[in-house]
Amino acid sequence: MQTQNQKDLDKSPERVKRMFGSIAPCYDFLNHFLSFGVDSSWRRKAVKILVSEFAESGGIGALLDVCCGTGDLIREFVRANKLPCEFCGIDFSDAMIDLARKKLPSISNKLVVGDAMELPFYDGAFGLVSCAFGLRNICNTECGLREMIRVCKSGGVVATLEFAMPQNQLIKYPYKLYFKYILPRIGELLTWNKNGAYNYLHQSVINFDNPKTISEKMQQLGLNEIKIIPMTFGIANLIYGKKIFDKLSNTNSPNNFLAVNRSNILSNKK
Ligand SMILES: C[S@@+](CC[C@H](N)C(=O)[O-])C[C@H]1O[C@@H](n2cnc3c(N)ncnc32)[C@H](O)[C@@H]1O
Numbered sequence: 001m002q003t004q005n006q007k008d009l010d011k012s013p014e015r016v017k018r019m020f021g022s023i024a025p026c027y028d029f030l031n032h033f034l035s036f037g038v039d040s041s042w043r044r045k046a047v048k049i050l051v052s053e054f055a056e057s058g059g060i061g062a063l064l065d066v067c068c069g070t071g072d073l074i075r076e077f078v079r080a081n082k083l084p085c086e087f088c089g090i091d092f093s094d095a096m097i098d099l100a101r102k103k104l105p106s107i108s109n110k111l112v113v114g115d116a117m118e119l120p121f122y123d124g125a126f127g128l129v130s131c132a133f134g135l136r137n138i139c140n141t142e143c144g145l146r147e148m149i150r151v152c153k154s155g156g157v158v159a160t161l162e163f164a165m166p167q168n169q170l171i172k173y174p175y176k177l178y179f180k181y182i183l184p185r186i187g188e189l190l191t192w193n194k195n196g197a198y199n200y201l202h203q204s205v206i207n208f209d210n211p212k213t214i215s216e217k218m219q220q221l222g223l224n225e226i227k228i229i230p231m232t233f234g235i236a237n238l239i240y241g242k243k244i245f246d247k248l249s250n251t252n253s254p255n256n257f258l259a260v261n262r263s264n265i266l267s268n269k270k
Helices: 002-010 013-034 036-051 074-078 096-103 103-112 141-150 169-190 199-207 212-222 264-267
Strands: 063-064 086-091 110-112 126-132 151-163 224-231 235-244
Touching: 002 141, 002 151, 002 199, 013 096, 013 169, 013 199, 013 212, 036 074, 036 126, 036 235, 063 074, 063 141, 074 086, 074 096, 074 110, 086 096, 086 103, 086 199, 096 103, 096 126, 103 110, 103 126, 126 141, 141 151, 141 212, 151 212, 212 235
Parallel strands: 063 086, 063 126, 086 110, 126 151
Antiparallel strands: 151 235, 224 235
């Protein structure tokens, strides 16, 4: 029989989609409220670092934010106004994408509903592929990473911003107390206990790969020059690397056949 923790950790796409769909209306508010506004500063910092990676190359062509949710990371890229490029986002929750389209009306037709494990884009279509707090939610991490790397061009960057448990002893225990007991209760209260989303948050973080393991997976899948940038004592970590040579393209990638005409996808207006 499944324990409550196992139930909370269920990452089946149907469950994850339903869960984010149900909390979508209060997702932004709760993110900022429960993190005391720090989540925005993590995204801003990540954007600053990633933008600086392209300072010398002059441009990236197109950016894809995977698991873009309500579009907060893309909005930070747009606000930074340092990357003259096409911005695209994908998420499998219609409710999250609807909110992202309202937040970013000028690119609403480039915010599409789709699965991170079968990205509907050509190999090497993007110069920068990002994913903020999404990788942990994808039911098969390797498959999600492989897809992100596949659609990134050679010389491009693949980046994830993800939670981890802090290692500093002074921070670790108070944070655990807050994250395990206080945050889920507040989340439940404010969302009327929808689908155990905030118990899932805790379970999914403590059971997910640590930043070093993620970086090792990235390397195995074809990224180089991998960097791990801890933020707020390692509660969030930016992990990114460059696709120097194309390990995956023109191979028999199981998803190659899914590559569809990008202009069709990008004009897939609601
Ligand atoms: C914690 S939210 C992060 C949203 C946003 N990136 C942010 O920074 O706030 C995780 C998102 O991942 C999406 N997601 C999870 N698995 C997915 C998959 N296989 N394909 C597409 N989106 C997925 C969920 O719908 C949800 O919107």
